[in-house]
Amino acid sequence: MAPPLLPSSVLFLLHIALLPLVPCSAQVGGSCSSARDCGTGLYCGSCPAAGRTKPSCIRNLAIQPTSIVKGLPFNRYSWLVTHNSFSILGEPSRTGVERVTFYNQEDSVTNQLRNGVRGLMLDMYDFNDDVWLCHSLQGQCYNFTAFVPAVETLKEVEAFLSENPSEIVTIFIEDYVRSPMGLSKVFTAADLMKYWYPISEMPTNGKDWPSVTDMVAKNHRVLVFTSDASKEASEGIAYQWSYLLENESGDPGIVPGSCPNRKESQPLNSRSASLFLQNYFPTMPVQNEACKENSALPQMAQACYAAAGNRIPNFIAVNFYMRSDGGGVFDVQDRINGLTLCGCNTIAACQAGAPMGACKDTGAPNQTPWSSSSSTSSVNGNVYSGTIEFKTHPTAGASNTSTCSFALLLSLLLTVKLFASFMH
Numbered sequence: 001m002a003p004p005l006l007p008s009s010v011l012f013l014l015h016i017a018l019l020p021l022v023p024c025s026a027q028v029g030g031s032c033s034s035a036r037d038c039g040t041g042l043y044c045g046s047c048p049a050a051g052r053t054k055p056s057c058i059r060n061l062a063i064q065p066t067s068i069v070k071g072l073p074f075n076r077y078s079w080l081v082t083h084n085s086f087s088i089l090g091e092p093s094r095t096g097v098e099r100v101t102f103y104n105q106e107d108s109v110t111n112q113l114r115n116g117v118r119g120l121m122l123d124m125y126d127f128n129d130d131v132w133l134c135h136s137l138q139g140q141c142y143n144f145t146a147f148v149p150a151v152e153t154l155k156e157v158e159a160f161l162s163e164n165p166s167e168i169v170t171i172f173i174e175d176y177v178r179s180p181m182g183l184s185k186v187f188t189a190a191d192l193m194k195y196w197y198p199i200s201e202m203p204t205n206g207k208d209w210p211s212v213t214d215m216v217a218k219n220h221r222v223l224v225f226t227s228d229a230s231k232e233a234s235e236g237i238a239y240q241w242s243y244l245l246e247n248e249s250g251d252p253g254i255v256p257g258s259c260p261n262r263k264e265s266q267p268l269n270s271r272s273a274s275l276f277l278q279n280y281f282p283t284m285p286v287q288n289e290a291c292k293e294n295s296a297l298p299q300m301a302q303a304c305y306a307a308a309g310n311r312i313p314n315f316i317a318v319n320f321y322m323r324s325d326g327g328g329v330f331d332v333q334d335r336i337n338g339l340t341l342c343g344c345n346t347i348a349a350c351q352a353g354a355p356m357g358a359c360k361d362t363g364a365p366n367q368t369p370w371s372s373s374s375s376t377s378s379v380n381g382n383v384y385s386g387t388i389e390f391k392t393h394p395t396a397g398a399s400n401t402s403t404c405s406f407a408l409l410l411s412l413l414l415t416v417k418l419f420a421s422f423m424h
Helices: 008-021 109-114 150-163 182-189 212-217 230-235 287-295 297-307 328-341 397-423
Strands: 042-047 052-059 079-082 119-127 130-134 146-149 169-176 222-226 244-246 275-279 315-318
Touching: 042 287, 052 328, 079 169, 079 328, 109 150, 119 150, 119 182, 119 315, 130 150, 130 182, 146 150, 150 169, 150 182, 182 230, 275 297, 287 297, 287 328, 297 315, 297 328, 315 328
Parallel strands: 079 119, 079 315, 119 169, 169 222, 244 275, 275 315
Antiparallel strands: 042 052, 119 130, 130 146
């Protein structure tokens, strides 16, 4: 005799209850065939350079640390920066001449900002009686290295800040502009002066910056640094290496286990400045190699942290920022902000108003991450007394995938039983 079947009404209710679990989106590292298979802030891609040819879900959206932990000094946070933000693949020539140069990014500055980038590296030159963004050489912009008038990109920044009144953007200018008041004119034309952080209020001698809350309240939401020291006196634009430390850019900045300072910068372990910019990109950008390069960032963050005397980077500058074999630069930024702001392994585990080390369950290990005892570790600005491991832990993606698979299988079994009960 066949076993008694559950009443069809009970089976039907169980089936309905499970339906919301079935169309689960894959998390980081989960298999996919299109972006629709992936959760929010992810896209479907692969990384053949790292031997990962099977498509999987990859992060392309940052968590803004100030959305979780508010009110701390600006130099307590870590922000994502795009190197040569304007040098965009597929950007049509504006000079009528085919462009011959290297490319470092693959989406618009507006999209970079929407995806959580909060720092832009812009190379500015005199060109065609205006200030242009060029990826050039020997301090000269040519019609085959020019991209766009700088004011157009700066207007994208202005539009973003207008739409997002609590966000702060930092601009690093590789400055080849020699026309009198050239930078001031272009920032004024872009209507960014209303957000300008005045140089007179920038901290010196390694002191803390104001809190992000105070900066937003005063509308000091654009920080601008120039590589030309003379602009500080002539135009009131901060000379970059008076206010931040920086490691070497290009190939010297990605040598495993090494993190030399840029020659213009003070030594990385100096306490003369309270901001630290970590460059992490090769001299010759290759789009298809970027996923492998960006996935190796934790090791270089570790090396630079040690070279800087236990100082975490406030800015991390990369090429092709969305490319990785999983969490990429976004996971490293989350890790750094988690350490800085709440003593957790990721910013996603931080809880507003909670004491240091009180971490929310995110499905991954969230214990206080210093390898030394938490009772002897401390933070002063962005400098730590403890030892930090920057390598991220696996996300909860695997458990999410298995839950979805189990729910789908159970739903299918219930469907069969429900059909069988109706047939009887």
